[in-house]
Amino acid sequence: MKIAMILFALISFSALHAQDSTKVKKKSFTDKVKEIPDMLIAQPDKGVDTMANKLRNDNLYITINPVWKDKGTNIGNDLKLQKINEEPLNETFPLSDKKILNGMVLTMLTQKKTAQDKKDALANQVRTHLLAIYKESGKASTPTETNTQVNSMISGPEAFTTAEGKTGELYFVNDIQTEQSNFLIVLILPGTKPGTTCTVQFNYYHYNYETNYPDDILELKAFGFSDDQKEYVEFTKKMLKSLQVQ
Numbered sequence: 001m002k003i004a005m006i007l008f009a010l011i012s013f014s015a016l017h018a019q020d021s022t023k024v025k026k027k028s029f030t031d032k033v034k035e036i037p038d039m040l041i042a043q044p045d046k047g048v049d050t051m052a053n054k055l056r057n058d059n060l061y062i063t064i065n066p067v068w069k070d071k072g073t074n075i076g077n078d079l080k081l082q083k084i085n086e087e088p089l090n091e092t093f094p095l096s097d098k099k100i101l102n103g104m105v106l107t108m109l110t111q112k113k114t115a116q117d118k119k120d121a122l123a124n125q126v127r128t129h130l131l132a133i134y135k136e137s138g139k140a141s142t143p144t145e146t147n148t149q150v151n152s153m154i155s156g157p158e159a160f161t162t163a164e165g166k167t168g169e170l171y172f173v174n175d176i177q178t179e180q181s182n183f184l185i186v187l188i189l190p191g192t193k194p195g196t197t198c199t200v201q202f203n204y205y206h207y208n209y210e211t212n213y214p215d216d217i218l219e220l221k222a223f224g225f226s227d228d229q230k231e232y233v234e235f236t237k238k239m240l241k242s243l244q245v246q
Contacts, residue, residue: 057108063242137213183222
């Protein structure tokens with residue numbers, strides 16, 4: 001009799017556990033996005049080389065997928081990755097099946113410039129490229145109209161803190177050139193020495209073959225859908241969190 005009661009209890013517990021396991025809360029889009037970086041920013045195999053997934057430039061270190069170091073070209077302050085919509089690089093980025101982008105350039109540097117100097121340089125870069133498009137398309141624009149357009153292409157600052165406690169500002173920039181559309185995610189933070197600024201910039205781009213420019217130049221931006229852009233922003237923030245300034 002006791003054995004029968006024990007078996008009945010075990011069967012009942014198993015049934016309840018099975019019911020509970022089916023009650024999985026559906027994850028929101030935001031929750032799914034936040035999981036992506038952990039899957040893509042691969043960790044190196046356990047071994048002697050502890051720097052396999054670290055990119056270094058002077059006193060700046062950031063964690064990246066080791067495949068990037070293997071397949072990328074490191075020139076000066078830039079790590080350049082081409083054909084990121086093809087194997088094996090496509091599997092190290094979000095939305096690999098959509099083939100949204102053609103390449104990426106990761107830039108890290110410390111300069112004797114202020115944060116405001118860096119912000120002004122970003123705005124000037126966007127303005128220069130915008131004016132080149134206006135010139136090629138024969139479009140007239142007043143300085144006020146140009147400034148309004150430039151301001152609409154830059155968002156931020158967004159406060160950002162790295163895992164080691166360094167604080168800075170994030171900027172998100174649609175920088176559209178005549179042959180290339182760029183989406184820049186730029187972290188600007190104080191350097192370790194007075195008067196210096198550290199900058200980490202991810203430039204995601206795709207080639208622009210458009211010859212008839214639309215009235216709204218933002219129709220040519222790198223990400224046509226906000227959800228796609230959001231995935232890349234979360235993906236990039238995960239790497240920026242790992243930044244170390246020594």
